Amino acid sequence: MHIVTVAEMRELEAQADRQYGLSSPILMENAGKSAADIFMAHLLPHHSMNGLEVLFLIGPGNNGGDGLVMARHLQEAGAFINLYYWKEQRLRIRDKDIAEPEVAKTLDEAIKSADYIIDSLLGTGRSRPLSEDMRALLKRVQQERKSRAELRIVAIDLPTGLNADTGAVDPGALHADMTITLACPKQGFFFFPGRDYLGDVYIGDIGLPADLERDLPTEMLTTNLVHSLLPERRLNSNKGTFGKVMIFGGSLPYPGSIFLAGSAAARVGAGLITLAVTEQMLPIYASSLHEATFAILPDEQAGSFERAKALIAHLEGYRALLIGPGLGQSPTTREVILQVLEHLRALPEEKRPRLVVDADGLNNLSAMEHWWTLLPENTVITPHPGEMGRLAATKVSGGDISRLDLAREKAKEWKVILALKGACTIIAHPEGQARINLLANPALATAGTGDVLAGMVTGFLAQGVQPFDAASASVYLHVLASTFVSQELGHAGLLASDLLPQIPKAINRAAVNAPSYPD
Numbered sequence: 001m002h003i004v005t006v007a008e009m010r011e012l013e014a015q016a017d018r019q020y021g022l023s024s025p026i027l028m029e030n031a032g033k034s035a036a037d038i039f040m041a042h043l044l045p046h047h048s049m050n051g052l053e054v055l056f057l058i059g060p061g062n063n064g065g066d067g068l069v070m071a072r073h074l075q076e077a078g079a080f081i082n083l084y085y086w087k088e089q090r091l092r093i094r095d096k097d098i099a100e101p102e103v104a105k106t107l108d109e110a111i112k113s114a115d116y117i118i119d120s121l122l123g124t125g126r127s128r129p130l131s132e133d134m135r136a137l138l139k140r141v142q143q144e145r146k147s148r149a150e151l152r153i154v155a156i157d158l159p160t161g162l163n164a165d166t167g168a169v170d171p172g173a174l175h176a177d178m179t180i181t182l183a184c185p186k187q188g189f190f191f192f193p194g195r196d197y198l199g200d201v202y203i204g205d206i207g208l209p210a211d212l213e214r215d216l217p218t219e220m221l222t223t224n225l226v227h228s229l230l231p232e233r234r235l236n237s238n239k240g241t242f243g244k245v246m247i248f249g250g251s252l253p254y255p256g257s258i259f260l261a262g263s264a265a266a267r268v269g270a271g272l273i274t275l276a277v278t279e280q281m282l283p284i285y286a287s288s289l290h291e292a293t294f295a296i297l298p299d300e301q302a303g304s305f306e307r308a309k310a311l312i313a314h315l316e317g318y319r320a321l322l323i324g325p326g327l328g329q330s331p332t333t334r335e336v337i338l339q340v341l342e343h344l345r346a347l348p349e350e351k352r353p354r355l356v357v358d359a360d361g362l363n364n365l366s367a368m369e370h371w372w373t374l375l376p377e378n379t380v381i382t383p384h385p386g387e388m389g390r391l392a393a394t395k396v397s398g399g400d401i402s403r404l405d406l407a408r409e410k411a412k413e414w415k416v417i418l419a420l421k422g423a424c425t426i427i428a429h430p431e432g433q434a435r436i437n438l439l440a441n442p443a444l445a446t447a448g449t450g451d452v453l454a455g456m457v458t459g460f461l462a463q464g465v466q467p468f469d470a471a472s473a474s475v476y477l478h479v480l481a482s483t484f485v486s487q488e489l490g491h492a493g494l495l496a497s498d499l500l501p502q503i504p505k506a507i508n509r510a511a512v513n514a515p516s517y518p519d
């Protein structure tokens with residue numbers, strides 16, 4: 001499922017017309033029909049269509065055209081349809097035109113009696129701020145929604161007032177309960193504040209041949225995509241089949257982080273987890289992660305050379321190495337990292353463990369000049385905005401469109417797979433592709449969830465999943481697992497360790513080829 005800008009969407013539609021004769025009117029018929037089908041599938045079986053009061057706000061362009069086609073299908077299915085043509089200020093109540101002097105009053109009654117209000121005012125063609133009278137209409141609808149919880153607002157293609165490319169919003173933009181977008185999710189959906197205006201997102205099929213999307217650079221993470229990225233789990237396997245993971249991290253102030261990362265690597269199916277810790281730390285893990293083995297490192301006093309030598313000596317045969325969770329930033333630690341990176345760079349590709357650097361691993365790196373030149377190729381880094389700011393020596397937003405260009409630019413410059421975390425995490429590839437997660441869950445804003453994600457990425461790498469795919473699958477499954485917790489606990493109070501048993505369930509959901517997004 002590709003993500004499009006307005007220009008990319010226009011180009012898709014133009015190609016569809018040129019190459020397949022799929023003209024605007026045909027695409028609009030498909031769009032309206034698909035929107036009606038999604039609407040009815042979402043509604044039934046809880047509600048019947050018969051007698052359902054649906055008010056359509058019809059705009060002057062093709063977005064309005066989509067709405068009119070959808071209205072026709074809903075009427076055929078038994079709904080009572082009211083149409084307000086915004087530009088002409090014309091109102092039709094159940095196929096009867098309302099005399100001009102009565103329009104304002106009757107429109108207000110239609111708003112008050114509607115079960116659903118469909119926003120097909122403006123879509124990707126919005127080219128200027130909303131006019132005062134459109135803002136007034138949308139404000140009236142928003143008021144009604146506030147006062148009548150059972151009213152639902154459905155946006156066609158996107159909520160009017162949302163900028164489809166950037167996620168910026170007009171002051172009068174409409175908050176939808178449900179957005180039925182056509183053909184592809186729009187880039188503005190993945191950035192704030194726009195993300196907050198969408199409600200549940202559904203993607204209507206307008207019949208665009210899939211091969212037209214082939215060269216688009218940005219994809220949305222979906223269950224179907226993750227399904228295609230998961231490693232095979234053949235019957236005749238043993239733990240060696242699914243690779244060995246080494247985790248270098250954990251220090252006294254943050255002992256739990258490598259427990260979380262190690263458990264998560266095991267929960268995505270890695271064959272064996274080894275924690276590289278000092279003798280002093282060992283008892284903490286031996287009692288909490290029974291399945292782990294240990295690479296005992298000399299403590300800090302032994303000096304960085306001895307510590308690095310011990311870690312490197314254990315690395316033989318490991319397919320993935322995670323540096324970072326709870327590591328701390330002592331000068332010795334920095335030295336150890338430098339020596340381990342030098343060792344990794346010297347290894348032949350087929351012998352080199354795939355590397356993930358997270359948390360303090362990143363903070364140690366950002367203190368080094370041209371740190372990115374020290375990394376072996378195909379390293380995955382998983383910074384949150386603060387860590388990214390230190391790595392890139394720039395201010396990094398937690399949610400706006402600037403994240404996408406920065407992620408792309410830095411993945412290319414640093415030659416890394418870059419998972420820039422945030423409400424909609426971006427995974428950027430050095431060659432320019434990017435994948436973005438639409439699923440977001442505020443419950444994840446709690447300590448340790450990043451350790452879990454880093455462990456998941458490492459666990460998939462150990463199973464031979466390519467770095468870009470390992471990061472993509474992990475980001476999606478991490479949030480999906482959190483939604484299983486939130487179904488029970490709500491959106492606060494999730495502990496990072498609550499995610500661990502949910503990870504296999506999330507993988508299972510993707511593995512059984514579940515319907516495409518949303519779940």
Ligand SMILES: NC(=O)C1=CN([C@@H]2O[C@H](COP(=O)(O)OP(=O)(O)OC[C@H]3O[C@@H](n4cnc5c(N)ncnc54)[C@H](O)[C@@H]3O)[C@@H](O)[C@H]2O)[C@H](O)CC1
Pocket residue numbers: 013023024025027028031059060061062063064066121122123124125126127128129130131134156157158182206
């Ligand atoms: N193009 C296609 O083949 C398909 C389009 N789809 C749907 O159509 C819209 C895009 O249609 P378009 O006509 O380009 O734009 P809009 O309908 O969003 O409206 C543009 C329309 O409105 C006027 N306008 C622009 N800004 C404002 C404003 N701030 N206030 C008032 N009026 C404004 C402008 O002059 C135009 O007349 C897309 O979103 C889809 O919903 C189909 O889905 C697929 C085929």
Ligand SMILES: [K+]
Pocket residue numbers: 063119120121122123155156157158159160
């Ligand atoms: K709309």
